[in-house]
Amino acid sequence: MKIKRSAGRPFAQRNADTPHVFDPTYATAEISGLLGKYAQAEQFLSGVGLNPDTHPEKGYAPFTHPLIGALNSTNATVTNTTGAANATNDASGPRPIVQIPGTAQMALTDDVAGGMDILYYGNLEFGSHSPSQVLTVDIDTGSADLWVPVNCRSCAGDSFRAYESSSYHTLGQRFSVSYGAGKVSGSLAQDVVSVGPLSVAQQTFGAVKSETEDFYDAPSDGLLGLAFGSIAQSRQPTFFENLMTSKQVASGAFAVHLQRDQAAGGEVCFGCFDTTKAIGPITWSPVVSRTYWSLGLNKLAVNQWQGVPANLTAAIDTGTTLIYLPDDVTSQFYALIPGSKQALEYGAGFYTYPCDTPLAVTLTFGGRAYSVDPADFNLGRTSAASPDCVGGILALGQGFPDNLAIIGYSIYDYPGNRIGFALSVNNKDPP
Template identity: 50%
Template sequence: MRTQDLPLLLPLLASPLLASPVPYTGSPSSPSVRGDSESVKPAFPKNPKLTVPIHRRALNLPRDGDDIFGSIEAELVKIEINTVRAKYSKAYSYLANVELAAVDTPNVEDVTTSTVTSSTSSVSASASTSTSVESSSSSSSSASPSSTETAKIQEISLPSISLSTPSISVTLPAPSTSEAAFSSAMSSAAPSQMANHTTRAEIELEERGSGSGTVPLTDWISGSLDVLYYGAISIGTPAQSLTVDFDTGSADLWLPVNCSDCSAAQFDATKSSTYVSTGDSFSVQYGSGSVTGTLAQESVALAGLPVQGQYFGAVSSESDDFQSNPNSGVLGMAFSSIANSGEPTIFENLVKTGKVSNSYFGFHLARRQASGSELCIGCYNSAKFNGGITWYPLVSQTYWSISLTGLSAKTNGQNSLSKSIVAAIDTGTTLIYVPSSIADAFYNQIPGASKASQFGDGFYQFPCQTTARPSMSFNNQGQMFWSMSDFNLGRTGQGSSMCVGGLLGISDGLPDNLAIVGDEFLKSWYSIYDIAGNSRVGFAASINNH
């Protein structure tokens, strides 16, 4: 979620009514993935804590089963919906002609469907049984996607980096209607079938490259929501430390400079010997909020890795929406092809100048903990995930966009998609957003689900005691479940048996072939972003789930 669009809600966040969502007890604690995986030996940071972010007081978040999705959380989500519309306003042109992997063949076993209606109407449900479609995962992900997997990719000028990525073929169990049975089968199968994985001892013996570093991230929490994750960068000569929201859904760096209406810490350009203003105007629109200023150049260091003459927006004016922000600015980590500045991102410059050992970075996002999250620059941290990494080729070097071939609320993989769509993997967005027709199809799989119009357009509710288990599939590589404790945003009211879902529908302002996959999903999966060649995104099961 964009802090740029948060209204003056901070004084209200200490309300005792704010709490985490109802824990889901009917499913295993860890996500599972069906599909081939590929192991890459990581580069670890030489100095694991090069910067210390500003820590805000974490809220006391009891998990007592009576947690409420309150008005503050509803307002934050409505603001994020507007932000998502603004943030992806140009996606129509960027993603119009991309080629996607074929949609998953539905797995249907004893399927029960419900009709999603408004919260004031009755919900009808009917049961039907269809022939089970057996699926197998025999193809492996590759570092270089084939022509059938990728689109006409918009290339950027970056060095090609060769990575050693031995693939591992893994035979996995067939889908089951019982997730507990599926998880049990995975546990018993994994040790022998994944024997070729790099062991912990081998990983610890790997040389730790000097061209990498870690940025600790702070989780800003509001009730049931992990709103955003932010950390520190250094800027100027001598260096000044400021905090930013690290956002894979945008591509600009901006910070307040000589800003009379900015409340967060600012960069003092008068104290730096390397600051240069270009005189060109700079602006970014975030939903109802905006920032304006001039384009400048400065020495910037990310995790201790320096870039000279990095372009950034020197913001001199912010709208009122910004006054409660815990961080000073935003650091975009998508591709410069979508940058408002038209200039390379800081990570692109780190790769281009050879300052990083590897062409990728990795995110670990903790769940409802002020500390513990991290961004690994030029590396990924295998201590933060379990098992191997599955890689997915990008369909466009704009957003971190991959083929979403399946979306299901059921363990049997029943698909809510009639065709594949683009999934933008976005660390700067809190929840998951899809076109309304897809959200309707998704919640139709949950008996008793309905639209939660009492909160506004795009919200849905479902019985808190549901056996639903949400999952996505990318490039036909099998279901990737995410935690119900993240999907379940809390009860609709005191004593209510209905809970609010973390997958929302957007009826206008979002392309009908685009899903925004935010932190709700990424807390269950360690994510890796590799800009080499045609680029790719990798996922591995997060340690959050154990």
């Protein structure tokens, strides 16, 4: 499995033999943003300051269905969630895409810049009038608030025109979220929010009236948080949790596919798993904290026989581009790669290694090892003629809990209290 593919942030597509010069602009900006985003991580993971867990998955069984779509090849098979393969095509040809009630698929656009996949965003509908107003939102499993600009003349993106919706009302409570140097602020409001056929009549969201200049260049208007509502700044259930509570979704799970290095192809599957985005079975690991979507990270290894034991909580975060580990674990990891060294010219936390070093990097969650493709681990050369490349695992540095890792990945199952990973179609060899 390639890291950050069938649900989570992928690295930019690149061929290991193609010279690519690393651009630190977006990576350093992301590090700054993480300082704000995870400022309360230590207390959240300790159970301090949490909102009540409403357990919106009541009445749902752990994910086993529905599976949407089919692999479109003459002799294709689809592997279900238990690992058993089922025929999907017969003599008549490929089976058509199957749409199932209680599901919705949000197409995602990949914002590619500087050789990296910066963020993924899709359309969300607001308001009660027909047609409803469509705004774009960044998809983020590392936070739990929904916010969009509302009647905001100073905001860079499109703004929801609250005066055009008869069902819109404010709650009279302040709202703000910080992302490092970036911040949005306003008040809490409620209105109809929909994706495809799925709709929440009174969804609470941040009605943003002000945003710092860090958001001026963002391609999306707002953000859809899909972590557990226990960490929401609004102290309200998330959009997906409300869909579960109202029993609108066929399954208490959602899956995220992030296309590599292409504007189109990404998707969130609400209440479903899209088999056209995967080429292998789902493997599961248990959630260790109903705050962030978090797993126990047991070990990092290079070339199988060398490893670094870890006792970390890994936040599986689609809103984060790279992999971040505590300082000591990162230094031990790179010590396994001959010729690696710190790259302070980019800032604290960066490392380089000889580009021609054969690497087989794996991360182990819940006793299962997942491989990181060398082309994904390699963020690019330090210069066009340099023999050194920048590694895709960075040190968190000061200001973060010493037991926290931040990683991006796949399917998120509330009733099963688990995260599933599947091999993405991004990993499929070209014909």
